[in-house]
Amino acid sequence: MHPALNPDDLPLRQERVVFARMRGTQDRVADAITAFAGTMLFVYLHAFWFAVWIALNEGLLGRSGIFDPYPFGLLTMIVSLEAIFLSTFVMVSQNRQAARENVRADLDFETNLRSEVWSAQIGATLGLDPREVEQRVQQLLTENRAKMNGGAQKRS
Numbered sequence: 403m404h405p406a407l408n409p410d411d412l413p414l415r416q417e418r419v420v421f422a423r424m425r426g427t428q429d430r431v432a433d434a435i436t437a438f439a440g441t442m443l444f445v446y447l448h449a450f451w452f453a454v455w456i457a458l459n460e461g462l463l464g465r466s467g468i469f470d471p472y473p474f475g476l477l478t479m480i481v482s483l484e485a486i487f488l489s490t491f492v493m494v495s496q497n498r499q500a501a502r503e504n505v506r507a508d509l510d511f512e513t514n515l516r517s518e519v520w521s522a523q524i525g526a527t528l529g530l531d532p533r534e535v536e537q538r539v540q541q542l543l544t545e546n547r548a549k550m551n552g553g554a555q556k557r558s
Contacts, residue, residue, distance in 0.1 A: 417505055420505050420509075424498075424502075425498070429494070429498055432491045433495055436494075436495040439491070439492075452477070456474065459477075460472070
């Protein structure tokens with residue numbers, strides 16, 4: 403790597419740094435809960451919990467073990483509250499993901515702008531005609547779009 407280039411100045415590093423600054427403890431907790439809720443372990447634990455709850459309340463251990471008789475009102479309330487909180491955690495995580503994508507888009511724009519300025523500067527130094535270069539770029543873009551549209555039409 404060129405000595406004048408600092409790895410911390412690279413867009414990926416900047417994205418991580420910017421995003422880390424945006425992320426608080428509450429965000430980390432919401433992400434952890436959302437990540438766990440999206441696993442099969444979460445499903446298995448809930449299936450087990452529901453099976454035990456229902457079995458106990460159907461009298462598996464006798465009448466003294468029944469604490470939430472059919473139609474399981476307490477279980478229904480707990481599951482409803484859990485659904486409310488889980489959906490909120492998912493929305494918090496989605497909002498953070500959208501914010502991260504905005505940061506990424508801003509950094510991509512900055513990178514593209516830097517590349518364009520550097521390319522123009524290098525082209526001028528090499529004595530290239532910017533109009534000829536742009537004409538070639540437009541030609542290649544047109545050809546590429548035609549290939550993409552042709553491939554899309556063949557799939558249809």
